[in-house]
Amino acid sequence: MKDADLAGIYRTTLGQGSRDVLAIHCTLAHSGAWRGLAKAMGDEVTLHAFDMPSHGRSADWSEADGDYQDAGAAAAHGILDRPMDLLGHxxxxxxxxxxxxxxxELVRSLTLIEPVFFAVALQDAPDQVALHDADAAAFFEMYRQGESEQAARLFNRMWSNGPRWADLPEQTRAAMTRAIHVVPACSPAIYEDRAELLKPGAMDRLTAPTQLLRGAHTHPVIGVINDGLARRLPNATSMVVEGAGHMLPLTHVAQTADHLRHLFAQTVP
Known part of the structure; x- marks a missing residue:
């Protein structure tokens, strides 16, 4: 998506609370993934969410539209027009x-849940990235062969401990298959740090209270990433949600809500 095409991004709000939160979903999901959290937090928050390109009700994305993370960042910037809490999975x-x-200057707090920012681990523990890439090899092979549905199945199995692929509704499987082409397109941002977020001194200005959450049963590379970001950010802590995996904001809604409440208590409304 180019800037002129931002009308192709579907936006929604969940909840009617006094605290505005910009929430950004994971790959192969959509903005509705935050409904459980919005319900759990009742009248505490209003979640401002959008469907990333090729997800949910947003328009499809292709390589001709430019860098994929650029498209997601542009959509987020279109919502972030006042001080807000930022939340991403x-x-x-x-x-x-x-x-x-x-x-x-517009960030009251920042919550990063299982960020797949492999460039951090490439600096801190490249062996863990190699382990992840070996685990993901079957997915990439299916994608290279043009087997999009099988690739989506393998990607979902790697990151989700939810229902088996065959047990998912046909509509859900189709939505994941539709979006699977964006996974390789994320590589310049998450492996190569195309946006230069890890450039020395780049994170120094982000002084808002920040928490990095991960599930106790997630892929080991996530722990390296979270702890590495916590060391680099000026005001950050890294925490583990017991019993959870990668999809913790959906499977452990109450715990996620409690972590947000604790963080929000450290900031102005």
Missing amino acids: SFGATIALRVAMERP
Whole structure:
């Protein structure tokens, strides 16, 4: 998506609370993934969410539209027009981090849940990235062969501990298959740090209270990423949600809500 095409991004609000939160979903999901959290937090928050390109009700994305993370960041910037709390999950967390660094004056707090920012681990523990890439090899092979549905199945199995692929509704499987082409397109941002978020001194301006959450049963590379970001950000802590995996904001809604409440208590409304 180019700037002129931002009308192709579907936006929604969830909840009617006094605290405005910009929430960015993970790959192969959509803005509705935040409904459980909005319900759990009742009248505490209003979640401002959008469907990333090729997800949910947003328009499709192709390589001709430019860098994929650029498209997601542009959509987020279109919502971030006043002080807000930023919340992101997985690839959505990499967008939240980027946007927060680009507009720190509008960030009250930042919550990054399982950010797949492999460039951090490439600096700190490249062996863990190699382990992840080996685990993901079957997915990439299916994608290279043009087997989009099988690629989506393998990607979902790697990151989700939810229902088996065959047990998912046909509509859900189709939505994941539709979006699977964006996964390789994320590589320049999450492996190569195309936006130069790790450039020395780049994170120094992001002084808002920040928390990095991960599930106790997630891929080991996520722990390296979260702890690495916590060391680099001026005001950040890294925490583990027991019993959870990568999809913790959906499977452990109450715990996620409690972590947000604790963080919000450290900032002005």
